[in-house]
Amino acid sequence: MFNKKVGIILLLALAAGLGLLAAQKFFGPATPVQAWPATRAVTLFPQARPLPAFSLRQSDGTQLADGELKGHWTLVFLGFTFCPDVCPTTLAELAQAQKPWQAMPESIRPRVLFVSVDPDRDTPAKIGEYAHAFHPDTLAATADLPTLENFAKSLGFVFMKVPGKHFDENPDDYSMDHSSNIAVLDPQGRMVGMIRPPFKPADIAADLQALTETTAK
Structure with missing residues (x-):
């Protein structure tokens, strides 16, 4: 009986170890988030989430790869230039x-x-003009649909095309439903938090300044 119990315990331990290895292989290694300062707008995760490799096209025609986001705290927001309310309000x-x-x-x-x-209607030049109208420092990028879907998924975001009443006659008669949260990336390019609406600019500004000062030390 004793040997049987020992065998069961060993099997359970082995199964748990294999499960942990499988989870690490699928999700990537768990990366603890260091002790950040208290925040008001940013909800920080218990663990950082490394993003898979990606390549977007910026408004100036150059590529924006994952490595180029390193060195700065970055706020990522999904949208489209034909957005009637959420996008312009958020960018403002x-x-x-x-x-x-x-x-x-x-x-x-x-x-x-x-x-x-919305790569069908939003060219890189168009999104640059749109984003820079709100602030000249804002980065703007897009990509083909599969790349955008993978990028959004890596952030835990979703989006989908919603045809309008006259879509059959006019292919441009559609809108885009998309996540309205803002992803927070640390200077290593990892997703470490989220900002959820309603957005308070003063709190966002203070949080990102404090986080930047912490990592710059």
Whole structure:
């Protein structure tokens, strides 16, 4: 009886170990988030989430790869230029948050990345013009649909095309439903938190400044 119990315990331990290895292989290694300062707008995760490799096309035609987001805290927001309300409102609020950051050195200044999920209508040049109308420092990018879907999924975001009443006659008669949260990436390019609406620019500005000062030490 004793040997049988020992065997069962060993099998359970082996199964648990194999399960942990499988989870690490699928999700990537768990990366603890260091002790950040208290935040008001940003909800920080217990563990950082490394993002899979990606490549987006920026408004100036250059590629934005995952490694290029390193060195700065970055806020990522999905949207599209035909958005009637949520996108312009959010970008306007983020522009208010960006103003206090102008006093920070450019080398560590937090950044805002606007990613269009409407590649059929939003060219890189168009999204750049749109985003820069709110703040000149805002990064703007897009990609083909499969790349955008993978990028959004890595952030825990979703989006989908919603045809309008006259879509059959006019292929441009549609809208895009998309997540309205803002992803927070640390200077290593890992997703470490989220900002959920309603957005308070002053709190966002203060949180990102405090986080930047913590990692810059």
